[in-house]
Amino acid sequence: MEEGIDMTKSRTKRWRDFEEAREYVRGLKPKNSKEWREYCRSGQKPDDIPSNPQKTYAAEWQGWGDWFGTGNVANYNRVYRPFEEARAFARSLKLKGEPEWRKYCRSGEKPDDIPANPQTVYKDEWIGMSDWLGYDSRYRRGGWRPFEEARAFVRSLNLESRRAWNEYCASGQKPDDIPADPHAVYKDEWLGLGDWLGTGTVATQNRQYKSYEKARSFVRSLGLNSQKEWFEYCRSGLKPDDIPTAPRSAYEGRGWIDMGDWLGTGYVHTTRREYRPFEEARAFVRSLGIKSAREWREYCTSGNKPDDIPADPRRVYGNKWKRR
Numbered sequence: 001m002e003e004g005i006d007m008t009k010s011r012t013k014r015w016r017d018f019e020e021a022r023e024y025v026r027g028l029k030p031k032n033s034k035e036w037r038e039y040c041r042s043g044q045k046p047d048d049i050p051s052n053p054q055k056t057y058a059a060e061w062q063g064w065g066d067w068f069g070t071g072n073v074a075n076y077n078r079v080y081r082p083f084e085e086a087r088a089f090a091r092s093l094k095l096k097g098e099p100e101w102r103k104y105c106r107s108g109e110k111p112d113d114i115p116a117n118p119q120t121v122y123k124d125e126w127i128g129m130s131d132w133l134g135y136d137s138r139y140r141r142g143g144w145r146p147f148e149e150a151r152a153f154v155r156s157l158n159l160e161s162r163r164a165w166n167e168y169c170a171s172g173q174k175p176d177d178i179p180a181d182p183h184a185v186y187k188d189e190w191l192g193l194g195d196w197l198g199t200g201t202v203a204t205q206n207r208q209y210k211s212y213e214k215a216r217s218f219v220r221s222l223g224l225n226s227q228k229e230w231f232e233y234c235r236s237g238l239k240p241d242d243i244p245t246a247p248r249s250a251y252e253g254r255g256w257i258d259m260g261d262w263l264g265t266g267y268v269h270t271t272r273r274e275y276r277p278f279e280e281a282r283a284f285v286r287s288l289g290i291k292s293a294r295e296w297r298e299y300c301t302s303g304n305k306p307d308d309i310p311a312d313p314r315r316v317y318g319n320k321w322k323r324r
Contacts, residue, residue, distance in 0.1 A: 016048045018060040019293030024049060026069035026314070033064050069314070079228055081113045083125040085246035089114055091134035098129045124163050128181045145177045147189040153178060155198035162193055210242050212255030218243060220264035227259050276308045278320045284309060 015021065024046070030036045040051040050056040053067055061067075080086060089111070095101050105116040115121040118132055126132075144150065153175075159165050169180040179185040182196055194200055209215060218240075224230050234245045244250035247262055260266060275281060284306075290296050300311040310316040 014048065015050055015056055016046075017292065017294055018053075018057045019297055021049050021053065021057070022067055022069075023293055025053075025067060030068050031070065032068075036064075036068070079113065079231065080115050080121055082231065082234060082245045083122045085249050086114050086118065086122070087132055087134075088246075088249055090118070090132050093133070095133045097133070101129065101133060126166065127162070127183070130181050130184045143177070144179055144185050145175075147186045150178050150182065150186070151196055151198075154182075154196055159197050160199055161197075165193065165197060207241060207244075209244050209250055212251045215243050215247070215251075216255075216262055216264075219247075219262055224263050225265055226263075230259070230263060274308060275310050275316055278313075278317045281309050281313065281317075285313075 016024070025036075028039065030039060039045060045051070054061045054064075064070075081089070090101075093104060095104060104110060110116065119126045119129075145153070154165075157168065159168060168174060174180065183190045183193075190196075210218070219230075222233065224233060233239060239245070248256050250256075256262075276284070285296075288299065290299060299305060305311065314321045
């Protein structure tokens with residue numbers, strides 16, 4: 001049985017090349033793994049297409065979104081927006097509580113680079129859902145301490161970071177009339193966590209950044225090659241305070257183009273890229289003498305492919321696309 005062969009990775013059965021098998025499956029347009037399982041049980045699947053491709057093609061496997069061609073990225077491979085930028089997006093939704101946030105996450109409208117479980121992804125910066133969504137905490141029966149008194153108490157604890165504050169709030173030692181999300185309770189007086197803890201750190205929204213041109217010049221001098229490397233640099237503690245972690249938010253309408261321009265890599269986001277007309281692009285590709293999907297993939301990752309030739313022509317050329 002195929003299932004048994006696939007599970008044990010038997011070499012007695014020859015499977016299609018990964019790229020060819022994936023291309024076939026993408027042509028079926030399955031939306032999720034449930035539809036894929038139903039197709040596998042239908043009896044229509046060719047014998048040389050495995051039911052468990054993640055095991056058969058372990059070396060090439062990049063997730064179900066890649067296999068189906070839906071563009072979905074597995075959570076463990078996903079790169080999320082920096083915390084401040086993601087929180088700003090979440091707050092723009094004007095949601096009023098966790099139930100509304102969960103409903104929004106299930107709606108299919110959430111961008112892939114915004115996590116459904118921000119408390120896990122941003123555990124070092126996380127305060128609470130009211131901070132994430134930007135709504136006021138419920139009023140406490142008996143009231144909260146006045147801001148100055150509460151701040152003075154918190155400063156006496158000599159906490160040095162957001163993580164230390166979160167750990168203190170979870171310890172059970174915090175008095176009930178000191179809020180865990182002071183930014184929401186004292187929003188009129190709030191000047192940032194640095195002011196609350198007394199560390200002197202300036203809140204992001206109160207920070208003065210370099211001009212876009214000067215900031216971009218500094219960032220380009222770092223020689224970073226991708227958005228992932230930029231996020232790693234921001235988390236390293238080496239970034240100056242006058243360079244924003246979320247440059248798109250800081251410089252929107254004041255010079256911001258995209259991450260490729262910010263880093264100086266020359267990379268143009270696919271949403272802004274202009275490709276050659278289908279016939280011209282196809283003529284160019286045919287001139288390369290490529291004989292298989294595997295050779296095409298190797299060419300696309302070689303660094304030799306012009307930017308105006310798409311790596312995934314099926315998506316770009318839609319109805320004109322037939323096969324590679």
